[in-house]
């Protein structure tokens with residue numbers, strides 16, 4: 001009797017263990033990773049923006065990025081857990097040249113950053129876009145423009161309307177924000193959340209098209225019309 005009870009307990013434990021294992025396997029298999037690169041001149045605040053998004057604070061001190069720093073954040077969009085992998089790239093030519101190929105390989109989205117208090121960093125965006133295009137980044141890869149350091153209100157050199165015009169001409173959304181100002185942290189989050197939402201919707205559309213070709217229908221892959229996308 002005791003054995004039987006023990007046997008049942010063991011069986012139940014085994015079943016529950018294998019259920020746990022399959023659930024966690026399923027979860028890890030299903031977690032999609034979106035690679036987002038952050039590009040722009042040195043000193044515009046790429047490291048601070050990525051730190052604000054993934055760590056929730058403004059770093060007390062930063063040094064010029066060498067090569068790349070990876071930061072990851074798991075987010076949940078419409079019930080799906082997604083890993084946003086942010087590639088914080090180096091703005092200085094000498095610290096990036098051996099890495100450039102890696103930045104653009106299999107990239108899912110691009111964030112171009114300029115400093116609103118430094119006109120040169122805005123003018124250089126043309127060069128950054130050229131570099132991106134030169135690495136055969138597909139037109140379907142979403143791109144956004146970020147004007148950082150808006151907290152320095154007395155020093156602004158790049159007017160919003162000029163930035164908006166540029167963003168429109170390049171089919172990008174514009175975010176003007178500050179990595180430093182805690183009141184702007186939600187705005188910083190929405191840069192990455194907006195891209196993650198777009199990528200999720202894009203991939204859902206791809207599934208749907210493929211399945212139509214197969215002659216099958218899976219309604220649960222349809223994009224949600226009541227999307228919680230922040231943009």
Ligand SMILES: Nc1nc2c(ncn2[C@@H]2O[C@H](COP(=O)(O)OP(=O)(O)OP(=O)(O)O)[C@@H](O)[C@H]2O)c(=O)[nH]1
Nearest residue numbers: 042043044045046047048062064065091149179180
């Ligand atoms: N006032 C203000 N300063 C900022 C902001 N973001 C960054 N900074 C400052 O700008 C400087 C450069 O920031 P980083 O984030 O290291 O710049 P970066 O673009 O990563 O530079 P590289 O790694 O060399 O490409 C640091 O002194 C930051 O404290 C901001 O929103 N407001």
Ligand SMILES: [Mg+2]
Nearest residue numbers: 046047064065
């Ligand atoms: Mg940096």
